[in-house]
Amino acid sequence: MATSFKKILTQKGYWYLIFKILAFLILFFILDFILGGFLGKLYFKQTSGWEYRTKYSIEDTRADILIFGASRAQQQYNPFFFEERLKQTCYNVGRDGEPFFYYYAIFKGILKRYTPKMIILDIENGVFRAEQTSYDRISVLLPFYKNHPEMRSVIKLKGPFEKYKLQSKVYPYNSMLFKILIGNAEFNKKRSIDINGYVPLSRALNEPTRSVNISQKYDLDANKLNLYQSFINECLKANIKLYIVCSPYYINLIGSDTSMTIAKNVAKSNSIQFFDFSKDDFFLKNPNLFDDTVHVNIEGAKIFSNKLIDSIILNSAYKN
Amino acid sequence: MLFNSFYFLFFFIVVTVLYYTISYTKRWLLLLLSSCYFYMAFVPLYIFILGFTIVVDYVAGIYIEKAQGKRRKYFLVVSLIANIGILCIFKYYNFINDNFSFLLHGFGLSNPIPYLQILLPIGLSFHTFQAMSYTIEVYRGNQKAERHFGIYSLYVMFYPQLVAGPIERPQNLLKQFRQEHKFDSERVFEGLKIMVWGFFKKLVIADRLGIYVNGAYNNVEQQNGMTLLLATIFFSFQIYCDFSGYSDIAIGTARVMGFDLMTNFKRPIFAKSTGNFWKRWHISLSTWFKDYLYFPMGGSKVSVPRWYFNLMVVFLISGLWHGANWTYIIWGGINGFYLVFAIVTQKYRDKFNAFIHIDKFPRFFLFPQVLITFLLISFSRIFFRARTVEDALKIIKKILTFKGSVFNDGTGIILYSCFGIAFLVAVEFKREYYKGSFTLSNHPNFWVRNSYYSFLVILILLFGVFDGGQFIYFQF
Numbered sequence: 001m002a003t004s005f006k007k008i009l010t011q012k013g014y015w016y017l018i019f020k021i022l023a024f025l026i027l028f029f030i031l032d033f034i035l036g037g038f039l040g041k042l043y044f045k046q047t048s049g050w051e052y053r054t055k056y057s058i059e060d061t062r063a064d065i066l067i068f069g070a071s072r073a074q075q076q077y078n079p080f081f082f083e084e085r086l087k088q089t090c091y092n093v094g095r096d097g098e099p100f101f102y103y104y105a106i107f108k109g110i111l112k113r114y115t116p117k118m119i120i121l122d123i124e125n126g127v128f129r130a131e132q133t134s135y136d137r138i139s140v141l142l143p144f145y146k147n148h149p150e151m152r153s154v155i156k157l158k159g160p161f162e163k164y165k166l167q168s169k170v171y172p173y174n175s176m177l178f179k180i181l182i183g184n185a186e187f188n189k190k191r192s193i194d195i196n197g198y199v200p201l202s203r204a205l206n207e208p209t210r211s212v213n214i215s216q217k218y219d220l221d222a223n224k225l226n227l228y229q230s231f232i233n234e235c236l237k238a239n240i241k242l243y244i245v246c247s248p249y250y251i252n253l254i255g256s257d258t259s260m261t262i263a264k265n266v267a268k269s270n271s272i273q274f275f276d277f278s279k280d281d282f283f284l285k286n287p288n289l290f291d292d293t294v295h296v297n298i299e300g301a302k303i304f305s306n307k308l309i310d311s312i313i314l315n316s317a318y319k320n
Numbered sequence: 321m322l323f324n325s326f327y328f329l330f331f332f333i334v335v336t337v338l339y340y341t342i343s344y345t346k347r348w349l350l351l352l353l354s355s356c357y358f359y360m361a362f363v364p365l366y367i368f369i370l371g372f373t374i375v376v377d378y379v380a381g382i383y384i385e386k387a388q389g390k391r392r393k394y395f396l397v398v399s400l401i402a403n404i405g406i407l408c409i410f411k412y413y414n415f416i417n418d419n420f421s422f423l424l425h426g427f428g429l430s431n432p433i434p435y436l437q438i439l440l441p442i443g444l445s446f447h448t449f450q451a452m453s454y455t456i457e458v459y460r461g462n463q464k465a466e467r468h469f470g471i472y473s474l475y476v477m478f479y480p481q482l483v484a485g486p487i488e489r490p491q492n493l494l495k496q497f498r499q500e501h502k503f504d505s506e507r508v509f510e511g512l513k514i515m516v517w518g519f520f521k522k523l524v525i526a527d528r529l530g531i532y533v534n535g536a537y538n539n540v541e542q543q544n545g546m547t548l549l550l551a552t553i554f555f556s557f558q559i560y561c562d563f564s565g566y567s568d569i570a571i572g573t574a575r576v577m578g579f580d581l582m583t584n585f586k587r588p589i590f591a592k593s594t595g596n597f598w599k600r601w602h603i604s605l606s607t608w609f610k611d612y613l614y615f616p617m618g619g620s621k622v623s624v625p626r627w628y629f630n631l632m633v634v635f636l637i638s639g640l641w642h643g644a645n646w647t648y649i650i651w652g653g654i655n656g657f658y659l660v661f662a663i664v665t666q667k668y669r670d671k672f673n674a675f676i677h678i679d680k681f682p683r684f685f686l687f688p689q690v691l692i693t694f695l696l697i698s699f700s701r702i703f704f705r706a707r708t709v710e711d712a713l714k715i716i717k718k719i720l721t722f723k724g725s726v727f728n729d730g731t732g733i734i735l736y737s738c739f740g741i742a743f744l745v746a747v748e749f750k751r752e753y754y755k756g757s758f759t760l761s762n763h764p765n766f767w768v769r770n771s772y773y774s775f776l777v778i779l780i781l782l783f784g785v786f787d788g789g790q791f792i793y794f795q796f
Contacts, residue, residue: 017505178732
């Protein structure tokens, strides 16, 4: 046995190559299994940071009211006021820079566990724009591929080879190592405050508004449009009160954005209330309420959250 | 088809398996067809441009060999005009026209010549130069004209080095297409190992650094001096890992099939002088310019002013070879100037070196020598990377203020980048100065060796950027 093994090792033919490749694969999968398992443990043990919030949104929150969106959701809707005035628990699942794929996948993950009572979906100009980066950003959902089959249809949109790459246990944590390590330390908690997912901003602008024409045409992403429609359909099916909102800008927007027009039309055709604060005069006259031209600061978030709650209460009273 | 895509991995496996299963007399056909497919995966129509130069050079090669006296030169000139003509139309036409417009504008005139709305065929400068080296070598009598049209086509189109080199010479590559490359598992594994290291350099280092560099260089106005300084240093590592990563994948792919391509990089980050740098960086292009431009102009065996002139011409043309933009020409000019300056000051530097006893403590002075060379080369690359000359000047001005704090977007990009650079420097340092010791990649124990490469693949999966896009040198 030992002689024939040695013989294989000294040959230069196909069998030797197959033996070497097999040995390589065995070593690779052992290393992958150990390291991937370790990273998985660390990932799901995080107590702060962006990855923690994503994990908490998908696997832990049981809030009655959920706020979906990108940075303009995360940094503009303060759950404290929603809880206080609507007497329901609230969590902000928004995440900086994430496209519609993220909102929908998180929504699917949550819906599998429980049915929230109300959802506020923040939509921004250009939300349905076709761009490759939106697909690249799906990578933040890779750690959930294995245990969340309901999210797989979205994750597979990342690319045709994603399901093969995900055979590796390490790949789901690609480019996340340092974030995971920090998420397991207390560093993030000291660095940024997180109030039920809401991350307040503190700067105050002091500059005049600039005008931007938003009427230019651009390519739309059919996947994003389909998921938007599915989001609405599933809310209706699960009897969840859905409000779609465009939050304030400190930009004098000229014309109408293609994505926003579509979002409004689809909402209207499904009898969903759409609140548009994008051209709200009050905010346009108060630069001190903004951290930058597209994000309100802590004071702005307080005023905006209360304004939105007023509109929701008024809308409910009108419907009742 | 990009090397850093899963499509390429499937393509490579299929072609390699077929290659070793068919008779060696038919392999040229398989390689030619697969090379056509590989090239057509970018822009299918451009295969006709490649086809045109192949036909011209193939015929020219035969006629150069057959002809006598001055007629040989005529055929060479026809071949060179065809190749350079294609380059001029696709790469330099709009640039020349743009400058012509600028000139006319100075006289208050408008330019009636229209611009061409065309895409630059991928890797045009590479395969054109490889094709030209064939006809020149036939003309010089160093290479017999290739009579087999398929094999000649394969010489220009061999897919591992078709779009970004190494720019091969006919004496090295052509004969290999006729050799029977018997299956040798050692060679196959050796090729795969070179490929893994190439993928590591591209995916883990170059594409990660590219995110930071693109962010800084594409928004010069918004960046401060320190951010641009870091981006400039990062770019030096990015371009090295991007291009040498490509070369490694090309060399490894060819090695798996039994071919030996020329070495293109010899750890240029450890160059001790700018002259030494050009012996280590993009060797296949440097030697091309040396053999076909610098030596024919007289090289260094001419008067001193003419020698300087020759060096400057070579580097200015090298800059232009990289791209139709003044930024590349200035980049070439700066590097030419470095060499001329080094020659002019050689006497004084020798005196200074003797004064500080550099020969007694060579290791002590090694670090400053390497660092100064790296900084000089990085400085010239500001022009290479900047979108315009104005941008490059703004970057230099901002860097020289040394103001501001380094931009960090909170995603750990600087940490990942530094990790990649540290890993690269450690591996290359060991290969440069401690060859044969502490070896993991060539460890005599099979399992240690294999564990090292498994670990590299794990690092690629953990730190690699899989959405990084194409190689920088494809655009040339």
